[in-house]
Amino acid sequence: MSSEKVIDNIDRGAARKAKANLEDIAREAGVSKMTVSRVLRGSTGFSDQTRARVVAAAARLDYVPNRLAAAFGADHASTLVGMCVPRLTSGLFGHVLDGVDRALSRLGYQLMIGSNNHSAEDEEAWLRQIVSWRPAGVILSGRSHSAGTVDLLRQVAMPVVEIWDLTTSPIDLAVGFSHHDCGVEMGQFLIRRGRRKIGFVGALSRSDVMGQARLEGFQEALARAGHPIAATEVLQDSPGFYPGYYGLEMLLARCPDLDCVYFHNDEMAIGGLTYCQSRGIRVPEDLGIAGWGGMEAASVLPKRLTTTIVPTTAIGKAAAEALVARLKGEDVQDVTVTPTRLVTGETV
């Protein structure tokens, strides 16, 4: 009876919480702890009466299961999944998170998040905290990790999904695409469109190797076409609208005769577009503008932005599903490629 429990609590100085546990339910329903455990977890093979009695008793006692105890007692019972993203304020990663969150909650898992601002050290620090909660698996963003991170992941031997950039040899599972190829594709496209004096504006906060990979692919494509990149402006800032605006201003001050600029992402490209508008630079006639990422705003601009659309939500969903499939021992392919799509807007 719950009244016993209350008295018990008072006797113990009211220090213990009055929460019902499996044993309380067992007593209330006149069965054993184990029967309650099995019924509540949805096993089969009970008389309907037993099941009903247990369920009723649990409801009566306002039972709140204790997953801490469950996961502790049987370590494969954890339904915690950790995920680390570069920046929580990035619109793109918001969509990735959303994809992960929906898939995981549908599958009965809980999401723990952290951000590392593209720092491998911060990622490791986050991982050490998360691992101490014995999660079922983790999702990391990017392919560059510290040695400590890799060691720790091997040691704890849980499923790991690396998303966003495809690596030659994933630690375990990977979902994403090649940033390098995004850069190559855009470089080739701009050349095909007749652009010849092409610049780049970026904001490679910390060690954003993925943004770096796009730039490198871009440069390679331009060089191969015989029109190597004319100028780059890489700010030490976060890749937002303002930096795009000022970055373009600075780049054009140095190199006024550019005919096209590729930006680190759509936010920056939109900032650049705004700069052009404020200075009377005609786009695409005087200057072509290209972005990357495919944020929603890019397609409602007066001139639709030429950019690369990244399947953000799909990546999140695929990552979560791959992780869970692996947990369930199902066959999973190591690498899932989620293709990006270069969309021709009106700005190049």
Next chain:
Amino acid sequence: MSSEKVIDNIDRGAARKAKANLEDIAREAGVSKMTVSRVLRGSTGFSDQTRARVVAAAARLDYVPNRLAAAFGADHASTLVGMCVPRLTSGLFGHVLDGVDRALSRLGYQLMIGSNNHSAEDEEAWLRQIVSWRPAGVILSGRSHSAGTVDLLRQVAMPVVEIWDLTTSPIDLAVGFSHHDCGVEMGQFLIRRGRRKIGFVGALSRSDVMGQARLEGFQEALARAGHPIAATEVLQDSPGFYPGYYGLEMLLARCPDLDCVYFHNDEMAIGGLTYCQSRGIRVPEDLGIAGWGGMEAASVLPKRLTTTIVPTTAIGKAAAEALVARLKGEDVQDVTVTPTRLVTGETV
């Protein structure tokens, strides 16, 4: 010795994980489990030698603490904090999350997130999952919760911070501002600017009572000024750029003589601005445009958007800090008001 452990594992069929625990470290360092526990948690009062031996042993065995066990054994030891937001894809909430994440990780807590798309039922479902992990506290968005949510929160008796909208009587702690007042303030402002035929375009996905509160405050202010709202267009959609574009198109089709439109948020307002540009409607001469939220893009537009800036990151930080302060038994004020700021741009 770790070799014993390995043999032990092999004997047991290699089913058990080879992870070191406090007892292994104790054996390795020649002290007791408790000493190890105390040293590792940073208590004071040990010979430097003991401390050094323990730390060395832990490092040698690649010890990974088990917080599951710690939180399970001593329920106040949980450093898990749950947070539920309406939408993970909202730019504003990305910044709130960032504020929470930074503050919590600095303070040694881990963040579990979920989203509810403004549905109180989804929030309750999420909370039931989270509560089973015995978190130290939770952060909820908004002031409208299901009865089940409120019951559960009372039952588990942990700190709760409601953010974003201020409620008359918070469940526990609250950090935010009044959405109603945001609407009133903008209404009064537009009247002062001489606008008289004012409309509204929104996208009240599900039961977004906070967006609704802004609209109500707005309508009240206009009515009090003798110029009640002329028309509203409320889409059943998520409040993004496209809906802003089409929402304005639909509104103007019905009411071509409006002189100003207030939007549900900045995304929608920017969509509306794009519509104006595409149709040759001059802003602010022919039509005034006002938004809400203060997204970064709003201030790099060719014409800076008139909007209400919400201190997103500050709200997240304050929420996390209030929660932790309460956990530590410090004095915390129940309600923290984080003022918004109406910024006059060039669109009204």
Next chain:
DNA sequence: CTGAAAGCGCTAACAC
């Protein structure tokens, strides 16, 4: 189909 016993790794409380 159901129950009893053991143990997961840690910490609180108390003993020395």
Next chain:
DNA sequence: GTGTTAGCGCTTTCAG
């Protein structure tokens, strides 16, 4: 300053 004991709530294993 350091060790001993008990127990958190659940699941696994094995017995019936």
